[in-house]
Amino acid sequence: MVENTASALVREVVAAARAEPGERMLALTQLLTEADAAASDVEEILAAVQESQQQTARLRRRTVELEALFSTARELVRLQDVTDVLRRLVQRAHELMGTDVTYLSEVDNAQGDLRVRYSAGTVTPEFRDLLVPAGYGLASLVADSREPVWVREYTRMADAPHDPSIDDAVAREGLVSFLGVPLAVGDEVLGALFACNRFAHDFTPDQVLLLSAFADHAAAVLHSARVLAESAAARARAEEAYGELERHLAATQIVGGIHEELTAAVVSGATLIDLVATVSDRLGRRVRAVDETGLPLDTGADARAGLPRRRPLTDAIRESRASGHAVAVVDGERRWLVVAILGVDRVLGAMVADDEDAVPDDVARPTLERAAQVAALVSFKRDAVSAIRAERRARVLGAVLDGSAEASALSAEVARPLVGAAAIDVRGREGALTVAADAVGDHGLVTVREHGLVVAWTASVDGPGPGPGAGAGAGGAGLVAATERVRRILAEKLDDPSVTAVVGATVDGVPALRASVERAVRDLRFLGPLGVSGATVRSDDFAPYHVLSSGEPEAAARFVDGMLGPVRAWDERRGTALVDTLVAYFDAGESRQGAATALRVHTNTVQQRLDRIWTLLDGDPADAEYRFRLQAAVRLERLRRELLGG
Structure with missing residues (x-):
């Protein structure tokens, strides 16, 4: 019987030592009394069992804490969803700390304000998204000191200023005691982790250490997420820059190829219209050439169709001249790209391209700008050739009219017979000869006479000039129409609406041409005193009145x-x-x-x-x-x- 009692006592001592603190102590005390143990022995055994219970409980709690920390560490290593990891971290801290509320606040902006991101145990929605301004409340103490801070009663905290809105949120949540630890990486504070109770409470060192351990893990999560985000952003920027470089190189190659093609076209004698056709084909959109006033250079029936209105077009040409780049024009629901063709001191014209998506904008714009440069070279070449041709023809016609050259000298310049003459008052404006010669083309010759111009028209087979037999019938209507067209071009190019022209009598040889020219020039002087300008008139209209002038225009x-x-x-x-x-x-x-x-x-x-x-x-x-x-x-x-x- 004594042996059985001793065995039972040993088993009870072992069981009590493994139990939670306070458990099985009554049964152990009863067995010791029944075993007639001395009072001092009983007291010593009970003290030893209680100490064993506390140590066992501490080890068990530490095991659970370590397991939670290890679980968080494993999740940190496999970091994928930052939100999920931090939410579970706060929940584990809440369970192990045993507090009423646990929450994590993250630095929200450059000022250092802290905003609640994740929480456990909260009951008010306002607290779950609470923003604590920098410098206020317990959070400021944690962030500034970078050390754990706790208060037994929040309302009595005097170490940091209170914010009324924060105090109201704390009161509605019913929180009394707070423990806060910083989330820090290096010298930077990323946030703070808090454990709170709805009653006054003194936090133990073990609680401080445990919450600090979770805070370290949370800081590592936030820092890793930031590093990953910055790395992803840097990678994205690098990929974008590489893609942009590839696009730029591809665009440069395309633009360079088009430029080479345009240059080759110029060398082979291409005209501005040819260049426009080449650009239009390579860009896959309609491109047209216009002069500096916005008028199309091609003369088709629908040449003006599809172009912007004159005012926005000329405004865009001026803007392109100032910037040197293509300019977008929006007129109604349509959009175009316009680039000016620039000469030394004036605008020679412009290229107008429909703004479509056939070719990227970073290809279309530089292509048009380079094409405009090539077009300027073509224009220079054309103008130089036209000027030389106009001056040569002017010298020949002037010599024939002066009698210093035979009529046969004209045959080298024109193949058709002369049918009439016209005199145009341009007030000696520079460049008028070249403009008029371009307008007359192969339908006649132009020379300078008494600060004006003289046109000797030929019998033209086609084109806008006088038709065959233009001087016959209807008073030479073909000569009048051709001269009026030239006068209008001069008035527009020289920006002088007062340009006036007189069409002389029809002729059938050089002597008659000289007489017709002399009479038309005299009639120009006759018009001025009458106040007539900006019109084309016929010399025959003055036939009855030539004798009245007596050689004096007035x-x-x-x-x-x-x-x-x-x-x-x-x-x-x-x-x-x-x-x-x-x-x-x-x-x-x-x-x-x-x-x-x-x-x-x-x-x-x-x-x-x-x-x-x-x-x-x-x-x-x-x-x-x-x-x-x-x-x-x-x-x-x-x-x-x-x-x-x-």
Whole structure:
């Protein structure tokens, strides 16, 4: 029986030593009493068992803590989802710490504000996304000291300033005691890990160490995530830069190939239209050439179709001239790229490309810009050739007109016979000869005469110039149309709307050409005093009045003013039509009835107007010489008004 009691006592001592603190102590005490052990022995055995229980419990807790830390470490090594790892880390810390609330705050910005990212045990949504400003609350103490900080009662904390919004959030969550440890890597604080209770509590060193260990793991997770993110961003930037380099090299090769092709085309004698066609083909989009005013250089029926309106186009040409690069033009729902073709001191024209996605923009823009440079070379070459050709032809025509060269000298320049002449007043503007020669083309010759230009037209088979037999019939209408076209081009290119032209009589040889030129030049001087400019007129219209000029251009104007001055002044003051009445009266053979019919007024009205006219004029209407002079003045005034469009 004694042996059985001893065995039971040993087993109970062993079981009690392995139990949780406080467990099986009553049963052990009873067995010791039954075994008649001395009181001092009982006390010593019970103390030893209690110490064993506490050490065993501590080892068990440490085992659990280490297992949790090892699990976190393994997850850190296999780091994939940072959010998931940190959330589990906070949950393990919460379970092992045994506190009411555990949460992790991360530095939110450059100012050092801390925002709650992950939490366990919280009950209010406001606290789960709480932002603690830098310098306030327990968080500032943790971040500034980089050491663990705890408070038994948060409301009595005086080591850091309180923020009312933070205090309200803490109160709504019901938190009282706090333990915070920093998440630090090197000299940088990434955040803080907190364990909190809803009652006053003094945190033990073991709790501080345990929470610090979790904080170290959390810091490692955040740091690893940052390093991985920076590495991924750097890799992405490197890949993007490499891809951009590849695209740039590919674009450079394409642009270089197009440039070589354009250069070869120039060497082989290509025109600007040929260059535009080449660029259009290589870019896979429609490209057209325009002059500096936005007018298309090709002359097709739909040449203007599909281009931007003139105003935005010319604005883009000016902008491209200033920048030296292609400029985007948006007009309605369509978009174009425009690049100016630049000369030494002026814009020679521009290239206009439909802005489509057939070729990347980094290819289209430099291609157009290089093509514009090549086009400028072509224009220089063309202008130089045109200038040399124009000067040579001008010398030949001038020599023939002056009589210092035979008519046969013209055959080397033109193959068709001369049919007419025209004189154009350009006020001696520089560059007018080349512009006019380009406009006339192979339909005639141009030379300088008395600060103006003289055009000798040929019988043209095709083109915009005079047609065959242009001088015959209809008063040489073909010559007038061709001369008006040249006059308009000069007015636009020279920016001078007052450019005026006179078409001379038709000719059939050099002597007649010289006479036609001399008469047309004289008629130009005749138009100025009459106030006629910016128009093309025929020399034949002045045939009855050449004798009145007496070689003085102002004589005709003075003559008309001397004869009709009072009548014109009366019309201007009173708004009457006395001059028109005289015109109708003389056209009707001095018949009052005929004038009344032409004017659609009563015969008495015509008589009253004639009476007023005779009182205004000084001459005697019965004098035949006076009536002739008056008729001449009236008809010259009518011609002046017709030329002015009045």
